[in-house]
Amino acid sequence: MTDVTNELTLNQTGGASAGDFIELLKPRVMSLVVFTGLAGIVLAPGHLHPFLAVVAVLCIAVGAGASGAINMWYDRDIDAVMSRTVKRPIPSGRVEPAEALGFGVTLSVLSVVVMGLAVNWAAASLLALTIGFYVFVYTMWLKRRTPQNIVIGGAAGAFPPMIGWAAVTGTIDPPSVLLFLLIFLWTPPHFWALALFRNGDYTRAGVPMMPVVAGAAATKRQMLVYTLILLPVAAAPFFVGIAGPVYLAVSAILGLMFVGCAVRVLRADDDGPARRMFGFSILYLFLLFAVMMGERLINGGWA
Structure with a gap:
């Protein structure tokens, strides 16, 4: 080019x-x-x-x-x-x-x-x-x-x-590495949702995004896999002591909703579910970190 x-x-x-x-x-x-x-x-x-x-x-x-x-x-x-x-x-x-x-x-x-x-x-x-x-x-x-x-x-x-x-x-401590992993595993389904409904852009630009190279079907399957792997990783902050029971419940609910988004994308023939999953993915990550911080501050952990 x-x-x-x-x-x-x-x-x-x-x-x-x-x-x-x-x-x-x-x-x-x-x-x-x-x-x-x-x-x-x-x-x-x-x-x-x-x-x-x-x-x-x-x-x-x-x-x-x-x-x-x-x-x-x-x-x-x-x-x-x-x-x-x-x-x-x-x-x-x-x-x-x-x-x-x-x-x-x-x-x-x-x-x-x-x-x-x-x-x-x-x-x-x-x-x-x-x-x-x-x-x-x-x-x-x-x-x-x-x-x-x-x-x-x-x-x-x-x-x-x-x-x-x-x-x-x-x-650099293990809990901070866990926070890193949470975002690291969240990124592929988040960004591939965008790539699905912007596939034409990436094709014209010659950028080898997953939908361009592997196709939409393979991309959707991988998105589902990542959301499933993310479930236990998102729950892990509770088990290492940097989040409380409210976070554990919220992460489970949001995680299942995220998996549900991926399933709908997998079954869809149009871009609508991918667009909605992209939007929800941002809310998902924001709420996870917001609840973690909220519990920490309410419990007087940062003063």
């Missing part, structure tokens, strides 16, 4: 606005990353000064946004041919590629350095690993080469609770 069309588009406009640079940060994606990073801080044993907790959350947010900006710089050619992404700042010509790259790299360095100096270097190292994994492993290596791109690359989105945990403890 050439960059000719993209470069012609880029030459059509003038300067970028502040809103364009905010859009480069992928704020919708960032919001979930920030929420799970905050969960790591709340659930970790020990205490972090509220000001430092805010700094840690901001560093996670900025680091995630910086990764998004670099991702948009690298993927500007395929973004220009996908209906979901064609209006992004770079393919629409509102931001020059070099500006986006410089913006992303600068924020990446600043987020890691501030995290290290203000909080601790264990959390900063995990943040650096997260940014590097998303940019180099997922965006530059896996995304255009394998249908397992989102399975392996999804690890980048699973690190924030570990970063938040390390901000408090300075360590």
Whole structure:
């Protein structure tokens, strides 16, 4: 694929606005990353000064946004041919590629350095690993080469609770790894639901998402498998002591609903169930972490 069309588009406009640079940060994606990073801080044993907790959350947010900006710089050619992404700042010509790259790299360095100096270097190292994994492993290596791109690359989105945990403890402990696994296993059914109803976009862009390479039927079967594996993993925080009985009940109910979504997708001949599963998957993860944090705060675990 050439960059000719993209470069012609880029030459059509003038300067970028502040809103364009905010859009480069992928704020919708960032919001979930920030929420799970905050969960790591709340659930970790020990205490972090509220000001430092805010700094840690901001560093996670900025680091995630910086990764998004670099991702948009690298993927500007395929973004220009996908209906979901064609209006992004770079393919629409509102931001020059070099500006986006410089913006992303600068924020990446600043987020890691501030995290290290203000909080601790264990959390900063995990943040650096997260940014590097998303940019180099997922965006530059896996995304255009394998249908397992989102399975392996999804690890980048699973690190924030570990970063938040390390901000408090300075360590990587088994409960934080469990939080990582929860998001890691949630990512394939979440993202493949999107890929099913955006299959045409990925086909035009030449991105080997699972529905493009293996077909819709095989993708739907794998989505069901992941939701079934997720059931015991989602319940595990109760058994390691970082969640209570309310969480256990909620995780069971939500987990069965998530499996039900996957079954409906498997049986469907249209995109409707996949769209609904994608929306529910976001609510599913949000509620799991919200209940964990709620129980922790109600029980006076973070004060």
